Amino acid sequence: MTRVGGRNAVFAWVVGLISAAIVAVLVVLALPMLPASLAWLGEQVNGPVSEPQAGDEPGDDDLPAECRDLYSQPLWATLVWAPDAVLTPSRDLPSTSAAGLIDALAPTVRMTCTWTSAEGEISTTLAEVATDAGAIAATALPTAGFTCAAIDGRTRCTRTDGELIETIEAGGGLWLSTSQTSWQPADYPGRVAEAVWAG
Template sequence: MARVPGRDNRIAIPVMVLCLGVVGALVWFAIPGMPMVLAWAGGTAGNAATMLAATPTPRAVVADGLDVAATDCRELYPDDLWNELTWTSDAILNQSTGASATAATDLVAALAPTAARTCAWTDSAGQSVVTTFATVADDAAGIAEAALRGQGFACTTTDGTLSCTADTAAGDEHQAVHGALWVTTVAGSWYPEDYDDRIAVHLWQ
């Protein structure tokens, strides 16, 4: 073996032996604590899994028997959409228990809502987006689809939610029926991105 200049085996070998001895001693002293370390790691992982499993799933508002007439508009909107609307310059919210502003007046008579909460957003430029949450019969989706298609609405059903849209005399209309809740939105030159989808996810998923 070639000799490295400046290396003295008389010093290097004892130092290497000493280092190995120190490492061996550390391992020896660490062995009794290994079961505790493994138990702690296992417990931490188990707690994390338990916490993830306990994370609540989004609540289905309709299934909870939502009383729309007694519910504030704030509870009917997801946080991100509510913030977007309230931070819009000059936006004003007017709440009422009035009927939907839909041009499909025959549908209102057919569904005969027993309670309603209307959230009307307007700004100084005259733009508006008005949404009415109404309580109807559990089988209202079938009646609504037949009536809306007959008035030129385009309809689809996804995950149990009937969604219909059309341009009407009232404005850009978006209708949704899921179970006993009927949501009507009439947009007048103001329709936030994915407005209906975000409300639907908040209410039913």
């Protein structure tokens, strides 16, 4: 029997095994992108629920309803891709050194989003407060080491103590506070504030 030229079983097996190994390596390399890809796909399929409405103060329908709503896609990706990142949603009171102000304003917490990772911890709280909370914060917080300024009709106060950065922002009956320990994504407080006061 004459053998067909150009065919070698050993060579075919070697090429097949190398190809399988390459595919396996590509699958392993692609696995870390799976959560972000699924999140992106879900956003593309679902789309926005409603268009933001213009107004002086955000209504309940305009406010973030869950932790994911606080973050733009780029910021979400930054947080999710941090080593060992875990998001824990709750309704805990704000994490801040300004405990006296919390007691005075008695905020009604809508959500607290706490991120932990190998880089550090970030805790952000969105709450409802009295409409004069910004003025009260601007008066009370400088004595606690905060620096306060007016931004877009709101009051933003910040304090840095070593690896801890605290930001408290109040206006229009809303309170947004963030406590960042060691982990400081670029302009995190400002980017989260945009999600709250986007209207």
